[in-house]
Amino acid sequence: MSSFSESALEKKLSELSNSQQSVQTLSLWIIHHRKHSGLIVKVWHRELKKAKCSRKLTFLYLANDVIQNSKKKGPEFTKDFETVLVDACSHVASDADENCKKHMERLLNIWKERSLYRADFIQQLKLAIEDSNSPKPAEEKRAVKRSYQKIQEEEDDEDDDYRSHMSPRNTDASATQLTEELVKALQDLENAASGDAAVRQKIASLPQEVQDVSLLEKIADKEAADKLSKTVDEACLLLAEYNGRLAAELEDRRQLARMLTEYISSQKEALNEREKKLEEYKQKLARVTQVRKELKSHIQSLPDLSLLPNVTGGLAPLPSAGDLFSTD
Numbered sequence: 001m002s003s004f005s006e007s008a009l010e011k012k013l014s015e016l017s018n019s020q021q022s023v024q025t026l027s028l029w030i031i032h033h034r035k036h037s038g039l040i041v042k043v044w045h046r047e048l049k050k051a052k053c054s055r056k057l058t059f060l061y062l063a064n065d066v067i068q069n070s071k072k073k074g075p076e077f078t079k080d081f082e083t084v085l086v087d088a089c090s091h092v093a094s095d096a097d098e099n100c101k102k103h104m105e106r107l108l109n110i111w112k113e114r115s116l117y118r119a120d121f122i123q124q125l126k127l128a129i130e131d132s133n134s135p136k137p138a139e140e141k142r143a144v145k146r147s148y149q150k151i152q153e154e155e156d157d158e159d160d161d162y163r164s165h166m167s168p169r170n171t172d173a174s175a176t177q178l179t180e181e182l183v184k185a186l187q188d189l190e191n192a193a194s195g196d197a198a199v200r201q202k203i204a205s206l207p208q209e210v211q212d213v214s215l216l217e218k219i220a221d222k223e224a225a226d227k228l229s230k231t232v233d234e235a236c237l238l239l240a241e242y243n244g245r246l247a248a249e250l251e252d253r254r255q256l257a258r259m260l261t262e263y264i265s266s267q268k269e270a271l272n273e274r275e276k277k278l279e280e281y282k283q284k285l286a287r288v289t290q291v292r293k294e295l296k297s298h299i300q301s302l303p304d305l306s307l308l309p310n311v312t313g314g315l316a317p318l319p320s321a322g323d324l325f326s327t328d
Contacts, residue, residue, distance in 0.1 A: 004033040006043055013047045015248075018058045025244035027065035028237050030077075037076035045084040049091060056092045057100050063088075064107055067116055078116065090128035104129055178263050185256045192252070193245035202238060210235045 012026050030040055048059040063081055070077045093101055105126065112122045193199070209215045210232050219225050 004036050006039065009040060009043050010047060013044065013051075013059075016055070016058055016062065018055070018061075019247065021244055021247045023058065023062050023065055025240040027062060027069060028240045030062075030066050031070045031073065032233065032237050034070060034074060034076050037080045041077070041080040041084060045088060048088055053095045057096070057103060060088070060092060060104065060107060064110075067111075068114070071116070082117065082121065086124055086128050089125045090131065093129040101129055178259070178266065182256075182259055182263055185252065185259060189249070189252065189256070192249045193242060194249060196242075196245075199238070199242050203242065206235050206238075207231065 009030075012029065016022055016026055033040065044059065044063065048056060051059060063085070066077050067081055089104065093104060096104070108122050108125050108129075111117050112119060209228055216228075219228060
């Protein structure tokens with residue numbers, strides 16, 4: 001069981017996905033460390049504001065799971081989350097679309113139905129969401145619109161540039177990068193959850209009492225019940241963490257399969273391109289060979305100048321200038 005630290009919580013929040021398994025696993029870990037509830041809520045609030053817009057709703061789902069499932073063990077999280085939820089809801093709603101806001105309102109209705117918070121506090125949260133709908137100044141809207149159009153134009157230009165100027169060198173670079181990513185993904189799977197023999201041994205060694213409800217009848221006193229309750233909590237956390245790792249591994253393997261498909265496709269494209277180039281150069285070689293052959297034949301048909309007679313050997317030498325002007 002991993003111990004609590006602020007950095008450990010930050011890491012787990014950064015790895016949080018919108019799957020039910022991921023939310024429940026982290027929720028169990030947080031509830032197990034409920035004596036740090038104040039710091040946990042502070043870090044949650046801070047990391048929520050840093051998260052991408054697409055992940056902010058998941059942070060609220062995590063808070064919901066923690067609040068609901070920790071209530072039986074104590075009011076710590078219910079009270080601590082109450083201090084930040086108004087600001088958190090306002091923050092999430094400020095960048096959310098209508099679909100996201102509907103999910104938020106549904107969450108508040110569940111809290112109201114289950115009496116997790118007072119009706120007046122729920123109303124505060126709803127007002128925080130509604131206030132985020134206030135229109136921004138027209139000037140600010142125009143600035144955002146221009147910025148968005150500029151980004152779209154730049155992205156379109158980049159796409160056109162990629163499609164029309166993709167060189168073999170760039171293709172090779174992309175293939176090399178994809179190869180490196182594949183190698184890294186395969187190396188990461190060497191330490192995957194399915195190969196963690198130590199955790200599997202821990203799970204196999206769990207006492208029968210945590211798996212068989214009928215054995216609960218043997219509990220004779222409160223001390224034994226508390227001891228078993230602690231063991232069950234630890235078993236739940238161990239299994240939830242391991243299931244979360246297995247789910248992450250499954251997603252990694254799916255991603256690897258997609259990468260392999262993309263890699264094979266890119267290699268086939270590269271092979272076709274190289275085959276075309278090879279055929280092109282074969283044709284060039286054939287043309288050059290033909291020119292060479294014809295040139296050789298032409299050279300052979302030319303007369304051999306060394307075989308011509310020496311036409312200068314029998315002629316008298318030309319007179320010199322002195323001979324021409326001599327008076328003799």
